Amino acid sequence: MKKILFIGLFLLAGCSVFYPTWNKSSLDIMNSAEIKEDSFAKTKVIYFQKVKPYILQDRKQITGTYDTLPGYFYLRALIDIKNDKPKIFQICIVTDNSSSWGFYNKAIDKDGVELKFTEIDRQIKTKSAGVNTVEYFALSFDLDYLKKHKNDNLIIKVFGQRDEFVFYVPQSYLDGVFKYFEKTNI
Numbered sequence: 001m002k003k004i005l006f007i008g009l010f011l012l013a014g015c016s017v018f019y020p021t022w023n024k025s026s027l028d029i030m031n032s033a034e035i036k037e038d039s040f041a042k043t044k045v046i047y048f049q050k051v052k053p054y055i056l057q058d059r060k061q062i063t064g065t066y067d068t069l070p071g072y073f074y075l076r077a078l079i080d081i082k083n084d085k086p087k088i089f090q091i092c093i094v095t096d097n098s099s100s101w102g103f104y105n106k107a108i109d110k111d112g113v114e115l116k117f118t119e120i121d122r123q124i125k126t127k128s129a130g131v132n133t134v135e136y137f138a139l140s141f142d143l144d145y146l147k148k149h150k151n152d153n154l155i156i157k158v159f160g161q162r163d164e165f166v167f168y169v170p171q172s173y174l175d176g177v178f179k180y181f182e183k184t185n186i
Helices: 002-018 026-031 059-063 143-149 171-182
Strands: 034-038 043-047 072-080 085-098 104-109 114-127 130-141 154-160 164-169
Touching: 026 171, 072 164, 072 171, 085 114, 085 143, 104 130, 143 171
Parallel strands: none
Antiparallel strands: 034 043, 043 072, 072 085, 085 130, 104 114, 104 154, 114 130, 154 164
16 A cells, blocks of 8 residues: 555656646746847847746636647847837747647737737757757737736737647736836836
8 A cells, every 4th residue: 555655646746847837926037037138239138937838737727728839938028228118028939849830920819909920930840759840939019018918817819820829928927027127117
């Protein structure tokens, strides 16, 4: 009996290692900010933490579907060097480990607002077991949009010629980004 109990506990412990859950606060997101500045291009970009949607265990409850982004996303802010204020915010999405192109080209939030879609790159990556495709794109919005959604989950559906998926950006993530800029008086 002890042996079965030990094996069961070992398996449960192993599952918790392989299936982490989202437990980041807005303070964690605020503190995750990394600033990259290019003095030649006169640009400054602030990057926030990457999130793999599979760790968002409540995605079915929030989005209504288990189909989710096959990769990860992060938020970045492009800063106006003249006044050190954010010009634009982007949710950058990387669809890794996909077996075929989705040819993503459009994104709409839960309120029916279409976000500006910018394709950044499409690549083929080979692995020992085969070939995977990677699509990299950004969904852009302004400060007013961030203010509007800082107190709720931002649910987005991404459409492509061959595929579509729904994902969400947790409220604590959006609030952390907003608080980061709030402390710098946006």
